[in-house]
Amino acid sequence: MKRKLMAAIGVAAMAAGAVACGSDGDSGNDNAGGGGGGGGDKPEAITVWIMTGSAPDAWLDELNTAFEAEHGVEVNVEIQEWNGIQEKITTALSEDGTVDVLEIGNTQTVGFATTGGLADLGDLADQPWNATMLESAQVDGALYSVPMYGANRAVIYDKAIWAEAGAEVPTTREEWIEALETIEANTDAQPIYLPGQSWYVAGGFMADEGGAFAVKEGEEWAGALNTPQAQAGMEFYQQLQEFSTAPKDTDEATPQQSVDVVPNEKIASWIGLGWEAGGAIAAIEEKGGTADFGYFPIPGKTADEPGHVFLGGSNLAVAERAGSKEYATKWLELATSQEWAQKYVDAMGGGVIPNRTDVTASPEAGSFAEAMVQAAEVGYLPPLTTGWANVETDPNPIKSYMTKVLNGDDYAEAAEAADAEITDRINRE
Missing domain, CATH: 3.40.190.10 (Periplasmic binding protein-like II)
Structure with a gap:
C-alpha cells in the first residue's frame, strides 16, 4: 500500500498521540517477543504491534494489565511507524515468532491473507462487527482480521x-x-x-x-x-x-x-x-x-x-507464524470485545467510528468526530x-x-x- 493511503488510514486517530506501552525492544527472554511458546505451551509473553497514534496509553495499559492478570502472560507492545510498515510486516509474517498480534490498514488484509501470512479467525466471525468494516477483514468468506476502528472525511x-x-x-x-x-x-x-x-x-x-x-x-x-x-x-x-x-x-x-x-x-x-x-x-x-x-x-x-x-481505518490480525496463536487470539478477542471496544472509543473521545454495532460513540457536539460518525453507515x-x-x-x-x-x-x-x-x-x- 502506498504511504498516502496508509497516512489517510492510520492518522485518523490523531487525538491519541504516540503510544509508549510495554517494551520497544527485545526483552532478552527466550519466551518473550513473539511468544516463543509454540505449540500448545503457554508463552511467557506475546508481542503486539500497534501503529503510532492508534491507541491511548491508558487504554493499552489497562487492557494489558487485565489480560496478564487473567492469563499470566505478559504483553509486549511495540509501536510501529506507518512509513515503511508494508515491507516490515511482509518480512515479519515470513518469520517464526516475530509478532503475534498486529494492526494493519483495513485495505491490507486481503494482501497479507492471500500470501498465507495471517491466521484464520473464523471463531470470531459471529461478533456484531460494523458491516462495512467487516468487508475489509474477510477474504473469500474467511475471516483473517477483525475491525479495530474506522475514520472518514x-x-x-x-x-x-x-x-x-x-x-x-x-x-x-x-x-x-x-x-x-x-x-x-x-x-x-x-x-x-x-x-x-x-x-x-x-x-x-x-x-x-x-x-x-x-x-x-x-x-x-x-x-x-x-x-x-x-x-x-x-x-x-x-x-x-x-x-x-x-x-x-x-x-x-x-x-x-x-x-x-x-x-x-x-x-x-x-x-x-x-x-x-x-x-x-x-x-x-x-x-x-x-x-x-x-x-x-x-x-x-x-x-x-x-x-x-471512503471508510479508512485499521484491523487487528494474528500472524500465522506467531509464537503463540492461541494467546494472540485471546488478546485480540479481549481487545475487541464489547467492553474493551467501548472503553477504546471512549478513550479516543469518540473520535473514531466503532468497530462493533453494540458500541456507541459520543463525540463532543460540534466536533469533527460528530460529523464523521454521522456518515459512518454510508462508508465505502x-x-x-x-x-x-x-x-x-x-x-x-x-x-x-x-x-x-x-x-x-x-x-x-x-x-x-x-x-x-x-x-x-x-x-x-
Whole structure:
C-alpha cells in the first residue's frame, strides 16, 4: 500500500498521540517477543504491534494489565511507524515468532491473507462487527482480521466566512451548491478548496450513484469508470470543483491542503480528515491567527442519508507464524470485545467510528468526530483485492482520468483509457 493511503488510514486517530506501552525492544527472554511458546505451551509473553497514534496509553495499559492478570502472560507492545510498515510486516509474517498480534490498514488484509501470512479467525466471525468494516477483514468468506476502528472525511468550513455570506449548513447536494453560490456572491473567499485529483472524494460521489472504480466480472476485475453511474458522480465532482481555484492536476497532498493552503488563503470550506483539521488549526494558530471551524458530513443526494465516504481505518490480525496463536487470539478477542471496544472509543473521545454495532460513540457536539460518525453507515471501500495496490501506484489512472475530465476532454475516451489501465493493473498479482 502506498504511504498516502496508509497516512489517510492510520492518522485518523490523531487525538491519541504516540503510544509508549510495554517494551520497544527485545526483552532478552527466550519466551518473550513473539511468544516463543509454540505449540500448545503457554508463552511467557506475546508481542503486539500497534501503529503510532492508534491507541491511548491508558487504554493499552489497562487492557494489558487485565489480560496478564487473567492469563499470566505478559504483553509486549511495540509501536510501529506507518512509513515503511508494508515491507516490515511482509518480512515479519515470513518469520517464526516475530509478532503475534498486529494492526494493519483495513485495505491490507486481503494482501497479507492471500500470501498465507495471517491466521484464520473464523471463531470470531459471529461478533456484531460494523458491516462495512467487516468487508475489509474477510477474504473469500474467511475471516483473517477483525475491525479495530474506522475514520472518514467530512466538510470543514470557516464559520466566520459562512456567517458573512449568510450561507446555511447543507444537508443535501442541492443545498450544498446553493451555499457555495451564496459564498461566491457575497464574499471574496474561495467557496471550496477541491483539488482535481481528490479521488477518494470522487469515489464517494460515484458510490452515491451506485458506481465504483472497478467491478468483479467472473474471476477477474474490470475498470468501471465508463459507466453512467461513475459519470454522474464525476459530474457532481466537477460541479464542486468549478467553485475552486485549486489545481486540476494534483491531489489534496500536493500542496498539503491543511497546512500549506488553508492557513495561507481565504478558504470557506474544504473536505478533509480529522488529522487535517487539527493540522490546519495548529498552523493557523502558529501564524498568530484563530481558527473557528465547523464541520458537517458530506451531503448526499437527499437529506435522508449523507454522501458516501471512503471508510479508512485499521484491523487487528494474528500472524500465522506467531509464537503463540492461541494467546494472540485471546488478546485480540479481549481487545475487541464489547467492553474493551467501548472503553477504546471512549478513550479516543469518540473520535473514531466503532468497530462493533453494540458500541456507541459520543463525540463532543460540534466536533469533527460528530460529523464523521454521522456518515459512518454510508462508508465505502475500494476493491478489496491484492491488485488494487497496483492501481494506486503512480501514475494513478484514476487521477489522470479526473484531470482529463475537468479539463474538458471527452468523458468516454478518458474513462475508457482509465478503465483499460485499471483492468490491467488490478488483475496483476
